[in-house]
Amino acid sequence: MKLSGQALPRAFFHRPVPVVACDLIGTTLLVDGVGGIVVETEAYAQNDPASHSFAGRTPRNASMFGSTGNAYVYRSYGIHWCLNLVCDAEAPGSAVLIRALQPTVGLELMAQRRGTADPRRLCSGPGRLCQALGVTGALDGLPLDTPPFALEDRLEPPRIAEGRRIGITQAVETPWRFCMSGSQFLSRPPRG
Numbered sequence: 001m002k003l004s005g006q007a008l009p010r011a012f013f014h015r016p017v018p019v020v021a022c023d024l025i026g027t028t029l030l031v032d033g034v035g036g037i038v039v040e041t042e043a044y045a046q047n048d049p050a051s052h053s054f055a056g057r058t059p060r061n062a063s064m065f066g067s068t069g070n071a072y073v074y075r076s077y078g079i080h081w082c083l084n085l086v087c088d089a090e091a092p093g094s095a096v097l098i099r100a101l102q103p104t105v106g107l108e109l110m111a112q113r114r115g116t117a118d119p120r121r122l123c124s125g126p127g128r129l130c131q132a133l134g135v136t137g138a139l140d141g142l143p144l145d146t147p148p149f150a151l152e153d154r155l156e157p158p159r160i161a162e163g164r165r166i167g168i169t170q171a172v173e174t175p176w177r178f179c180m181s182g183s184q185f186l187s188r189p190p191r192g
Contacts, residue, residue, distance in 0.1 A: 005152050008027065099125065
């Protein structure tokens with residue numbers, strides 16, 4: 001199946017985490033052939049107090065210190081899986097949280113997994129997104145350039161809004177949340 005553009009090379013992730021987070025907006029992400037257009041991301045760096053990697057490497061966050069262009073999957077509050085893309089080989093411990101997708105491929109399966117047919121509620125939030133795409137801890141540490149993942153570049157840059165990240169208590173002023181302007185599929189509208 002042909003997606004939106006060319007497959008993203010691993011070198012795409014060898015850049016600073018906020019740059020990667022911004023440039024992921026408009027790309028297409030599929031897991032086992034199910035997914036859509038990335039419309040919301042957040043960046044987290046190792047020197048960032050809000051990052052899982054801030055205190056150093058642990059068994060839970062080991063994938064953040066692994067190869068760039070791999071997945072870092074963790075459980076949030078012991079309930080929801082969250083998908084992150086490891087980046088910035090110069091600063092190990094950096095990753096981009098995928099917060100929301102505009103679902104475009106496999107909507108029936110996503111609706112079945114999520115228990116709703118409303119496309120705006122399928123992937124609007126990291127937990128919903130992972131449930132809809134079937135992402136679990138079994139994908140932690142896997143490369144993003146081989147199945148079950150497919151990640152393709154955007155055809156043209158969208159309008160992007162930047163703002164503060166959501167659901168954190170430290171470094172809340174850091175403007176490392178990136179959203180596709182005007183998208184109806186965000187987890188929350190941008191502040192301001």
